[in-house]
Amino acid sequence: MIDNLFALDWRQPWWGLLALQPLLLWGLSRWRRHRLAAYADAALLPWAVLAGGAQPVERWRLAGQLAAWLLLAAAAAGPRLPLEESAAADGQLSKRHLMQFDIVLDISASMNANDVTPTRLSRAKLELRDLIDRLQGERVGLIAYAGEPGLLSPPTDDVDVLRRMLDQAEPRLIAAPGSNLAAALRLAQRDLQASRSRSKAILLITDAEADSLAGGAGEAVRAAVQNLKQAGIPLYVLGVGSSNGAPVPLPEGGFAEQDGVQVVSRMANASYTDLAQQTGGVFVPAIDGDGDWASLYDHHLARLPADAPPADQVRAWRELYAWCLAPALLLLLWLHLPRALPQAAALLLVGLIGLPYNDAHADDALPAAWRDYQAGRHAEAQTRFERAGGYLGQMGAGAAAWRLKDYGAANRHFGAALLLARTAQERTDALYNLGNAHYALGNWRAAVEAYQTVLLERPQDAKAKANLERAGYRLNQQRQPLAGKTDLRGRMGFFTEGVTSTEWDREIAVKEFERRETGTLVDKDKASGRGARLEGSGSSRSGVDADSRRLQSGLKKLELLNDTPTAMYQGLLKQDASGTTVELLPW
Numbered sequence: 001m002i003d004n005l006f007a008l009d010w011r012q013p014w015w016g017l018l019a020l021q022p023l024l025l026w027g028l029s030r031w032r033r034h035r036l037a038a039y040a041d042a043a044l045l046p047w048a049v050l051a052g053g054a055q056p057v058e059r060w061r062l063a064g065q066l067a068a069w070l071l072l073a074a075a076a077a078g079p080r081l082p083l084e085e086s087a088a089a090d091g092q093l094s095k096r097h098l099m100q101f102d103i104v105l106d107i108s109a110s111m112n113a114n115d116v117t118p119t120r121l122s123r124a125k126l127e128l129r130d131l132i133d134r135l136q137g138e139r140v141g142l143i144a145y146a147g148e149p150g151l152l153s154p155p156t157d158d159v160d161v162l163r164r165m166l167d168q169a170e171p172r173l174i175a176a177p178g179s180n181l182a183a184a185l186r187l188a189q190r191d192l193q194a195s196r197s198r199s200k201a202i203l204l205i206t207d208a209e210a211d212s213l214a215g216g217a218g219e220a221v222r223a224a225v226q227n228l229k230q231a232g233i234p235l236y237v238l239g240v241g242s243s244n245g246a247p248v249p250l251p252e253g254g255f256a257e258q259d260g261v262q263v264v265s266r267m268a269n270a271s272y273t274d275l276a277q278q279t280g281g282v283f284v285p286a287i288d289g290d291g292d293w294a295s296l297y298d299h300h301l302a303r304l305p306a307d308a309p310p311a312d313q314v315r316a317w318r319e320l321y322a323w324c325l326a327p328a329l330l331l332l333l334w335l336h337l338p339r340a341l342p343q344a345a346a347l348l349l350v351g352l353i354g355l356p357y358n359d360a361h362a363d364d365a366l367p368a369a370w371r372d373y374q375a376g377r378h379a380e381a382q383t384r385f386e387r388a389g390g391y392l393g394q395m396g397a398g399a400a401a402w403r404l405k406d407y408g409a410a411n412r413h414f415g416a417a418l419l420l421a422r423t424a425q426e427r428t429d430a431l432y433n434l435g436n437a438h439y440a441l442g443n444w445r446a447a448v449e450a451y452q453t454v455l456l457e458r459p460q461d462a463k464a465k466a467n468l469e470r471a472g473y474r475l476n477q478q479r480q481p482l483a484g485k486t487d488l489r490g491r492m493g494f495f496t497e498g499v500t501s502t503e504w505d506r507e508i509a510v511k512e513f514e515r516r517e518t519g520t521l522v523d524k525d526k527a528s529g530r531g532a533r534l535e536g537s538g539s540s541r542s543g544v545d546a547d548s549r550r551l552q553s554g555l556k557k558l559e560l561l562n563d564t565p566t567a568m569y570q571g572l573l574k575q576d577a578s579g580t581t582v583e584l585l586p587w
Helices: 002-007 013-037 056-077 120-134 159-168 181-193 215-231 269-278 291-298 321-336 341-353 365-374 378-388 390-403 407-420 424-441 444-457 462-479 505-514 548-561 565-576
Strands: 079-085 100-106 139-145 149-156 200-206 235-239 283-285 316-319
Touching: 013 056, 056 079, 056 321, 079 321, 100 120, 100 149, 100 181, 120 159, 120 200, 120 291, 139 159, 139 181, 149 159, 149 181, 181 200, 181 215, 215 269, 235 269, 235 291, 269 283, 283 291, 365 378, 365 390, 378 390, 378 407, 390 407, 390 424, 407 424, 424 444, 424 462, 444 462
Parallel strands: 100 139, 100 200, 200 235, 235 283
Antiparallel strands: 079 316, 139 149
C-alpha cells in the first residue's frame, strides 16, 4: 500500500485546486463576521444582529459536505497508478517493479574451485541467468571484482545486454590477484548513489571465503558495509560453494599454497550472514532448483519499494477516480436524503453508470482487433490495434495496414513495434516486418539492412534469406547508371537512351513479394534461366581486380571484423580500479 502511494499519479492535477473552495468560503465567512462586528458597538450587537452559530447537527452536516467536496476534487484530478505492458504473448498488462540494484560478481581465483559443478564461477553465471529470467523490469548493473573491481555494465533493464556482459565476466579481465570485496562494495555504492532511483540494493555473488574477511581486508569490508547501512542500501548475498571446500587452482598452474600447505577454500556462511543482516539483507547459499531465488529475489528483492515511472513513459494506467467519486456520492446522498430523495438517487445512478467496469483500459481491444483482422475488416482492425497500443498493438496495426496496401503506415507501425520490443524474438520479428515494409516502399537499402540484421539473430531463417536476395538484386539494379529520362511517354513507360524505365516495375516487385504466403520469394528471371543474381554471385560482370593493394585492404578489413572484446573490457575495468590499499591473499 505504501509503495502504491509513492507511485500515485494525477491525470489533471490542476483540478485539485477545487479542494481550496471550502477554504475560500471560510475566509469569506470570517470577513463577513468582521464587517458585522464593526456594524455597531459590542454592547448593541445582540440587538442589532441576528444570533448565528451552527448547531451540533449542522456542524456534522457541514463536515460531511466538506469531505464530499474534497473527494469530488480528488476524483476530478484523476488519481491513477501506472501499469506497463509485459512481454507476455497474451498482451496482458502488469505492474513493473522499477528499482535498481547492482550485481557484484566475484571472479577471483577461488571461484575456479570445483567443489560445485562445473566450477563456482560457472555455477554463479548459471544462477544469474536464472535470475535474469525472473526480473520484472528492474534496472541491473554488473560489477566484477578480483584484486580490483570494475563496472562491466551500467544499470540497464535490457536483459540481452546483461546476458552478454555476464558471458564476458572471466578472471582474465582483471590482472590484480586476490579478492578486494571492500573496493567492489564501494564502487557499487557510488554507482547506485549516482542514480535517481529511490529503491536500491546490492546483490553479492561470491564463494563467501573467510580469508576475504581476515586482517586489514576484513576491516575494510566491515567499514564498507557500515557505509551501506548508513546509506540505506541493503546487501543481499548468494553464496556459491560448499562447507567441505576445494583446492584453489591458479592461472599459471598448480594450486594455491600458504606456508607450504595447500589452501582449501571453504564458505564462511556465518560471517557473510552477519554482514548482510547489518544492512537489512540476507545470505542465501546456492542450491539446486529455484529455492535460492525464491527466497532471495521473490521474498526480498522483488518486494523492495518500487519507483514511480515517468508519466510520459507509461502506456496504461489503473484509474482510481471511482474510489473518490463513489464515497462522495454516498455522502451527498446521506446528507440530502431527507430533503431531496429523487434528486440524490438520480445523482448516484448517474455516477454509478460512469464507473469503469475494468481498471485496465482497453482490456478487450486486442481480441476484438484480431477478430476484425481474421474477418477481413482490416481498416477496423488497424484502428483497434492502434488503440490497444504496445508491441502487439503496433504489430497488428502494421499487419492490417499491409493488407490495406498502406505501406507507409505499415512501415510506421512496425518501426514503433521495434522500439517497444522487449525480447530478442520480438525485435527480430518487428525488424523482419519492417524490412518487408521498406521493400514495398522501394527502400531497397533499408530492406537489405533489415534482413541482414534478422539473419544475424536467426541465421537459418529461410524467409529472410530469400527476401534479402530479392532486395539485394533490386538494390544492385538501382545502383546501375540510369540514362536520362525524357518527357516522351511510351506505351511501356518513359523513353530513355535505348532503355525503357517502366513505372510499374516496382509495383510488380511488390505484388510478387506480397503474394508469397510462405514468405519465400522466387525470382521469375532465375526460374526461367536468365540468371538474375546479386552482384558478385556469378553474374557476367568482370572478376575482382585482386592487385596487391586491394588484397592488403581486404585482409585489413577482415582483421578489423574480428571481435576481440577482452582487451577493450580490460581497459574499461582499469578505469574503475582505485588501487589496493590493503594486503590481499592471491586467491
